[in-house]
Amino acid sequence: VTSGATRPGHILVVDDNPVNRMLLTRALESQGYAVGTANDGEQALDMLRSGDGATVDIVLLDILMPEMDGYETLRAIKQDDRIQHIPIIMITAVDEMDSVIRCIEMGATDYLPKPFNNALLQARISASLSSKRLRDLEIEYLIQFGHVIDAAGQVEAGTFDLSSIESVARRDDAIGRLARVFGQMAHEVRSREERLKQQVRELRIEIDEARQTRKVAEITETDYFRQLRDQAADLRRIIESGE
């Protein structure tokens, strides 16, 4: 998902009528939008499904076109997971209200009557663009939130790596704060765990040492051992006196 807050909206105009394409392109470009055009539905679908399609914010779609008409194009867009979220504004003649209703039932966002009115065009594009941007933001939030959820799974599995949420933590919004706090807490938990492990290791060494000391004491403090030590001392004395 492209960060769309700063770039101008990208509109795809789909109309077999060259005058309509020219008019809409000119009107939209003068409002600061980037405009692409397609002469029919098939060409539009090719463009939407290609790399360029990822940046299209709104499709302005004529109904009556040769080859693939507006209904078929609308249906194909709505059935394609990758592009079905793009708002579609139908271009219609004023006497085509039945067609408009059918298209809206099929998932079109809005309609634009012909002949075009500049203020209406601007209002409808602006409204659809706002809802598209909001949706883009929601998708982006879900993706970023997914990173934090993955990180929680890593913490649970003991494989957490702080770098996995670094990009989310750099955001200056609520998700960024959540990721930073989460990372910090996960880091603290891990540090505490490491400290505990270290303490356990040290304790184990102490226990081993105590155990060895006790074993040594168990051996050295028996009567038999004392007898042996006395005998050894006697032997040493005999040897030293040369007797």
Added chain:
Amino acid sequence: MADARAIDPKALAALRELSGDDEFFAEMIDVFIEDTAGQLATFDSAIARQDASEVRRAAHSLKSNSMNFGASALALLCAEMEARGRDESIGIAGELLGRIRAEFEVVRAELLAMREDIRL
């Protein structure tokens, strides 16, 4: 001499405003005239092979353009042709096509005159 009533000056003024500048407006007039020639040829072939849906589509496109340029009478004739295409009753559409051609000639003459004015 062109019939002054063929084009509604208000609608044409709105289109001129929408197009932004006169050079672009003149270009649109050229594209409309060229595109209409293509639509008329489409009518001929579609009527000859009794392809009602193609007649309907071409009529719809020409109607749309005619409305853009304020050619109300031409738009009405195209709406009639579009309805015939929709009802699949294009058997005797030749006469209607003749009226469309005649009306377009008037519209074309007016638009060409206007384009000349723009370029002066």
